[in-house]
Amino acid sequence: MGLSDEKLMGRYAAGDLLAFRELYSRYEKRIYNFFLRRLGDPERAADLFQETFLRVHRNRHRFDSRQSFPAWFYTIANNLVRDELRMRRGIHFEAIEEEDSLPASSFATPEESRAMTEIREKVESALKMLPETQKEVLLLSRFEGLSHREIATITGRTEVAVRQLLYRALQNLRRQLSDV
């Protein structure tokens, strides 16, 4: 369609079903993976995925087309993750396997595939070890491609704080992945 996310959101708020479908197709994979990486739980990722689109729908008239749509959208998603993590702190949390949801590439040779799987597992476990505040900004920056200003809006921090957290997150990862 070629319309910006903000224009599509405006049309969606006016009741255009096609605009909703277009926005949905632009963000479904990104947001699903965002939840998977933040929570490591496909079932809860699916729940929050649905809840995000429902909240977007309920609040669609509040969206101001002068603001960044990704920042608005990820603020909703990020708040859901924060609520979820806050709730988890109060209950026993079981480690959840992610193998089913994150398959290895089928295009590599067996050796390459093994090596890639090894690196992937190291990165995944290193990410899990990161403090939540660092993981939050790192995932928003690395995988969602958001600017530091957008991440600052989403997380309620200053841009300088976002950059400092990102730097610390990368340093932590670097230490843990020193042999990669």
Added chain:
Amino acid sequence: MFKTMDCKQTKELLVAHLGGDLSTRERRSLLAHLATCRACSDEKEGLEKVWRAMGNLPEAEVPKDLREATISHIEEVLEAEEAHLWGKLDWENWVPRPLAAVVAGVAMAFFSLWVLRGVTVLEQLSYEIILHFSALLTGILAGTFLLATGSLPGIGPRWQWASRIGLLSLGLTMLGTLFCPKMSLIEWWEMLPPGEFLLSFGQGVSHGAFGVIYAFLPFFLAVLMLGRKVKGDMLSNALSAGIIFLVLLLPAIYLQASPLSPAVVLSWSAGSTLGVITGALCGVGFYRVSSSFSVTRA
């Protein structure tokens, strides 16, 4: 690790560099610093390595059932809200749907009966009984569709709108029949210049052509009036509406054509089927053209 204040500032610029979030001025100062500072240059390489390693993480596909459930749920909510705005009265909240369906069905039956009585030879009592039965059948069919599409939770919003389009088409057809200047629609058609002309190719051709117009006009109009509501998957929705319309229309065609001959019933019905398909294609075509026009303008 960092030797000077410049190095401390550089670490912030390095993360901005990784995310492609540097201004031209910042990039220039970063490059100038890296050219003179070995420690920061090594730091940059190390961070880039980690950044690239993170790129190896594969992306999971959204499960198909999750995608469908989310889309249909949002569309359902959107449809309900639109219906609420459209109707203003919010009747669905205070009139139970089964009751609304029964009332709609009975109303449709009386309407059919009233219209169809005009095209029957009333002195043939046995035929009148058939007429009454068929008219009631039309009403029951209409009511059943409303009931099924309105109250069964498993049926999505598209079917609801498809059935509304089908019912609207039938209503328009009945209205057209009501204003027909002759008792028998098909006889009136044969007197019109195009009908008369087509008769020279055979009765089947003329009656078939009449069937096309008979179904196409109301169905196309109905798609134009309500099609906006179901444009998510437009062609299949329009064809679903067409099937509903045909199911509702066939008893009416049978009633109006059966006194003539089975061949008339057949050619009229076949023509109407073609008319519905053409109406669906034209309706979808109209929306696609008008939608691409509005997108281009935007």
